[in-house]
Amino acid sequence: xxxxxxxxxxxxxxxxxxxxxxxxxxxxxxxxxxxxxxxxxxxxxxxxxxxxxxxxxxxxxxxxxxxxxxxxxxxxxxxxxxxxxxxxxxxxxxxxxxxxxxxxxxxxxxxxxxxxxxxxxxxxxxxxxxxxxxxxxxxxxxxxxxxxxxxxxxxxxxxxxxxxxxxxxxxxxxxxxxxxxxxxxxxxxxxxxxxxxxxxxxxxxxxxxxxxxxxxxxxxxxxxxxxxxxxxxxxxxxxxxxxxxxxxxxxxxxxxxxxxxxxxxxxxxxxxxxxxxxxxxxxxxxxxxxxxxxxxxxxxxxxxxxxxxxxxxxxxxxxxxxxxxxxxxxxxxxxxxxxxxxxxxxxxxxxxxxxxxxxxxxxxxxxxxxxxxxxxxxxxxxxxxxxxxxxxxxxxxxxxxxxxxxxxxxxxxxxxxxxxxxxxxxxxxxxxxxxxxxxxxxxxxxxxxxxxxxxxxxxxxxxxxxxxxxxxxxxxxxxxxxxxxxxxxxxxxxxxxxxxxxxxxxxxxxxxxxxxxxxxxxxxx
Numbered sequence: 001x002x003x004x005x006x007x008x009x010x011x012x013x014x015x016x017x018x019x020x021x022x023x024x025x026x027x028x029x030x031x032x033x034x035x036x037x038x039x040x041x042x043x044x045x046x047x048x049x050x051x052x053x054x055x056x057x058x059x060x061x062x063x064x065x066x067x068x069x070x071x072x073x074x075x076x077x078x079x080x081x082x083x084x085x086x087x088x089x090x091x092x093x094x095x096x097x098x099x100x101x102x103x104x105x106x107x108x109x110x111x112x113x114x115x116x117x118x119x120x121x122x123x124x125x126x127x128x129x130x131x132x133x134x135x136x137x138x139x140x141x142x143x144x145x146x147x148x149x150x151x152x153x154x155x156x157x158x159x160x161x162x163x164x165x166x167x168x169x170x171x172x173x174x175x176x177x178x179x180x181x182x183x184x185x186x187x188x189x190x191x192x193x194x195x196x197x198x199x200x201x202x203x204x205x206x207x208x209x210x211x212x213x214x215x216x217x218x219x220x221x222x223x224x225x226x227x228x229x230x231x232x233x234x235x236x237x238x239x240x241x242x243x244x245x246x247x248x249x250x251x252x253x254x255x256x257x258x259x260x261x262x263x264x265x266x267x268x269x270x271x272x273x274x275x276x277x278x279x280x281x282x283x284x285x286x287x288x289x290x291x292x293x294x295x296x297x298x299x300x301x302x303x304x305x306x307x308x309x310x311x312x313x314x315x316x317x318x319x320x321x322x323x324x325x326x327x328x329x330x331x332x333x334x335x336x337x338x339x340x341x342x343x344x345x346x347x348x349x350x351x352x353x354x355x356x357x358x359x360x361x362x363x364x365x366x367x368x369x370x371x372x373x374x375x376x377x378x379x380x381x382x383x384x385x386x387x388x389x390x391x392x393x394x395x396x397x398x399x400x401x402x403x404x405x406x407x408x409x410x411x412x413x414x415x416x417x418x419x420x421x422x423x424x425x426x427x428x429x430x431x432x433x434x435x436x437x438x439x440x441x442x443x444x445x446x447x448x449x450x451x452x453x454x455x456x457x458x459x460x461x462x463x464x465x466x467x468x469x470x471x472x473x474x475x476x477x478x479x480x481x482x483x484x485x486x487x488x489x490x491x492x493x494x495x496x497x498x499x500x501x502x503x504x505x506x507x508x509x510x511x512x513x514x515x516x517x518x519x520x521x522x523x524x525x
Contacts, residue, residue: 035197035199036071036195036196036197036274036275037065037067037195037196037197037198037201037203037204037242037274037275038193038194038195038196038204038206038242038244038273038274038275038276039063039064039065039066039067039132039134039194039195039196039204039242039244040061040062040063040064040193040194040244040245041192041193041194041206041244041245041246041273042154042155042158042188042191042192042193042245043155043192043245043246043247043248043259043265043269044075044077044078044153044154044155044192044259044269045078045153045154045155045156045248045258045259046078046151046152046153046154046156047151047152047153047154047155047156047185047187047189048151048156048185048187049150049151049152049154049185049187049189050150051147051148051149051150051152052144052147052148052152052164052189053144053146053147053148054144054145054146054166054167054168055143055144055164055165055166055167056087056141056142056143056144056164056165056166056167056168056169056170056175056178057141057142057144057162057163057164057189057190058097058139058140058141058162058163058164058165058170058175058178059139059140059141059160059162059188059189059191060093060137060138060139060160060161060162061137061138061139061140061191061194062135062136062137062160062223062228063132063133063134063135063136063137063138063194063196064134064135064228064231064234064235064241064242064243064244065134065196065198065201065231065235065240065241065242065243065484065485066131066132066133066134066136066196066198066484066485066486067131067132067196067197067198067201067485067486068129068131068132068196068197068198068485068486068487069127069128069129069130069132069196069197070090070127070128070130070132070138070194070195070196070197071124071125071126071127071128071194071195071196071197072088072090072107072124072125072128072140072191072193072194072195073122073123073124073125073191073192073193073194073195074115074117074122074123074124074142074190074191074192075117075121075122075153075190075191075192076117076118076119076120076121076122076153076190077120077121077122077153078120078151078153079117079119079120079148079149079152079153080119080149081119081148081149082116082117082118082119083116083117083144083148083152083190084114084115084116084117084144084145084146085114085115085117085142085143085144085145085190086109086112086113086114086115086142086143086145087106087113087114087142087143087168087170087171088106088107088108088113088125088140088141088142088170089104089105089106089107089139089140089141089142089170089171090104090105090107090128090130090138090139090140090141091103091104091105091138091139091141091173092133092136092137092138092139093136093137093138093139094173096163097139097163097174097175097178098173098174098175099139099173099175100173101173104171104173105128105129105130106128106171107125107126107128108125108126109123109124109125109126110126111126114145117190122192127197131485131487132194132196132485133485134235134484134485135231135232135235138194140191140194141169141170141171141175142170142190142191143167143168143169143170145168152189152190153189153190153192154187154188154189154190154191154192155187155188155192155248156185156187156248156249157186157187157214157216157249158186158187158188159186159214159215159216159218159220159221159225160186160188160220160221161180161181161186161220161221162180162181162185162186162187162188162189163175163178163179163180163181164178164179164181165177165178165179186220193244193273193274195274196242196486197486198240198485198486199482199486199488200240200469200470200482200483200484200485200486201240201241201242201275201486202239202240202241202277202405203241203242203275203276203277203278203405204241204242204243204244204273204274204275204276204277204278205230205241205242205243205244205276205277205278205279205280205405206244206246206269206270206273206276206278206279206280207226207227207230207243207244207245207246207247207279207280207282208246208247208262208266208269208270208279208280208281208282208284209246209247209251209262209280209281209282209283209284209321210247210248210249210250210251210252210258210282210283210284210286210287211247211249211250211251211283211287211386211387212226212247212282212283212286212324212360212387212388212396213225213226213227213245213246213247213282213283214245214247214248214249215227215228215245215247215393216249216387217382217384217387217388217389218388218389218390218393219390222390224390224393224394225245225393226388226393226394226396226397227243227244227245227247227397228243228245228397229393229394229396229397229398230243230397230400231243232397233397233398233400233402234402234405235484237402238428238469238484239402239405239406240469240484240486241405242274242275244273244276246269246270246273247282247283250287251284251287252284252285252287252288252291253284253285253288253300253303254288254295254303255291258287262284262303263303263306263307266307266310267310270316271310271311271314271316276316277316277317277405278316278317278318278319278404278405279311279316279317279318279319280319280321280358280400281304281307281318281319281320281321282321282358282360283321283323283324283360285300285303285323285343286323286324286326286340286386288300289323289326289331289336289339289340290326290329290331290332290336290386291331292331294335294336294339295339296339297338297339297342297343297346300339300343301343301346304320304346304347304352304353304354305353308352308353308354312353317355317356317404318353318354318355319354319355319356319357319358319404320347320352320354320356320357320358321347321357321358321359321360322343322344322347322348322357322358322359322360322361322362323340323343323344323360323361324360324361324364324365324376324388325340325361325364325365325373325374325375325376326375326376326385326386327374327375327385328375328376328385329385329386332374337374340361341372344361344372355404356401356404358396358399358400359399360396360399361373363380363395363396363399364376364377364380364388364392364395364396365377367395376388376392379391379392380392380395411423411424411425411426411427411470411472412424412425413426413430414426414432416435417432417433417434417435418432418433418434418435418503418504418505419432419501419502419503419504420432420471420472420473420479420501420502420503421473421501422473422474422475422477422498422499422500422501423472423473423475424472424473425470425471425472425473426441426443426449426470426471427443427469427470428443428444428445428447428468428469428470429443429444429445430442430443431443432504433504434504434505434506434508435506436506437453437454437506437507438452438453438454438455439451439452439453439454439458439504439505439506439507439508440452440504441504441510443468443470443471443481446467447466447467447468447469447483448460448461448462448465448467448468449461449468449471449481449490451504451508451509451510451523452508453507453508454508456508458507458508458509458523458524459508459509459510459523459524461481461490464490465481465489465490465491466483466489466490467483467489468481468482468483468489468490469482469483469484470482471490473500473501473502474495475498476495476496476497476498477494477495477496477497477498477499477500477512477514477520478491478492478493478494478495478497478500479491479492479494479500479502479512479521480492492512492520492521493521494512494520494521497514497515497520498515499514499515500512500513500514500515500520501513501515509522509523509524510522510523511523511524
């Protein structure tokens with residue numbers, strides 16, 4: 001079991017439970033050297049396509065965080081035959097299948113334009129020098145030159161139109177000959193991940209579950225799934241956290257069918273994601289209860305305990321969601337309801353081993369929180385008594401306590417007065433005082449670094465840089481500022497000096513010194 005202090009976190013009318021644990025990465029300021037962080041993902045399953053042959057597929061991907069480079073993953077996990085694809089392009093989307101002129105970049109696989117994915121395998125592109133925008137649509141296009149078997153590895157019910165065109169038109173900004181998938185599937189084919197290079201990213205949170213997580217019943221082509229709404233909240237808060245949706249409609253903990261059983265796919269779909277730091281386990285257990293052979297409360301509790309152990313070993317923060325109500329379904333019975341409430345009561349206790357609890361049952365059932373509702377609140381019911389509408393999706397996202405993710409700062413705070421050593425830095429709103437006098441260094445809310453002395457500005461990065469969200473003293477001796485996309489927007493140009501440090505002098509000047517104490521750069525010129 002995890003140890004920690006039990007505390008209540010209030011937000012609006014909903015009560016949330018959270019208990020930090022210093023033995024777990026969820027509550028530690030751990031610095032990662034991994035250059036890639038996931039910005040988008042779709043959990044792999046078997047689609048209903050008839051097969052592809054000399055066709056180009058164009059997918060729309062809505063990002064969570066931005067970056068200075070992209071990397072794509074393609075999967076043939078459930079294929080019985082190899083799949084060849086290539087001429088992969090990524091571009092900014094304009095509208096429909098169209099792309100913004102000049103934004104297109106080609107991708108390669110170990111330098112080659114085409115690759116063969118073995119049956120059961122996955123491949124990744126080389127790094128693509130592409131400025132990935134946050135909270136925006138990018139377009140991924142790829143050509144399949146020869147016949148593939150029916151039922152590709154992909155993601156069913158992606159809630160997003162895709163386009164298919166004859167021949168190879170991956171680089172065409174208009175996608176000549178392309179039509180919305182004639183089969184009517186809003187599925188993703190072969191593409192499972194988009195990662196970005198973003199030096200400011202603190203990590204990624206995976207939302208793991210079934211149809212509620214997948215976004216079923218939200219408005220298609222509008223990105224109103226609750227994980228998308230969570231990404232918007234994180235961005236508005238200035239937090240660079242990737243949000244990866246690994247929901248599969250119909251999925252549950254124990255049975256294969258709608259994707260592999262949740263307990264089977266958890267290691268791959270959650271723990272293997274790029275720079276994953278947290279997971280929100282959502283609605284798989286609901287499908288276990290309504291699937292015709294409901295497990296006991298203890299069986300579901302045992303499943304959660306398996307996830308507790310796996311996340312502890314992987315040092316990933318585990319946020320457990322309570323099970324949403326569903327009275328009104330034919331499958332509902334008082335006995336099943338008792339099981340649901342027993343599991344929810346357990347998840348809300350420290351003994352669950354969860355690092356925090358997202359109380360979706362309270363959010364969607366009875367926001368006042370006075371009792372455990374057996375049915376959806378009318379305002380959040382999509383009409384089927386099982387899935388939230390767009391307002392319900394927003395309510396779930398609003399209920400996430402963002403401080404859960406603020407527990408992992410991207411940089412270490414300075415350990416001593418007046419000095420920023422290697423690996424240390426300041427985030428937006430942070431400051432560092434000199435060891436004497438009234439001088440201090442501020443990274444202001446407007447994104448500019450300012451050296452002050454007794455309240456007067458001595459120097460500002462505004463003169464030679466753009467706004468940023470953090471500064472850090474890098475291992476190479478360069479003091480650098482980064483924006484939300486991980487792009488460097490200002491620097492002292494002192495790289496090549498390992499062990500260098502920055503100092504705030506009593507005079508108000510900011511100076512970078514070499515490891516031996518020689519001045520390398522000064523805000524005084």
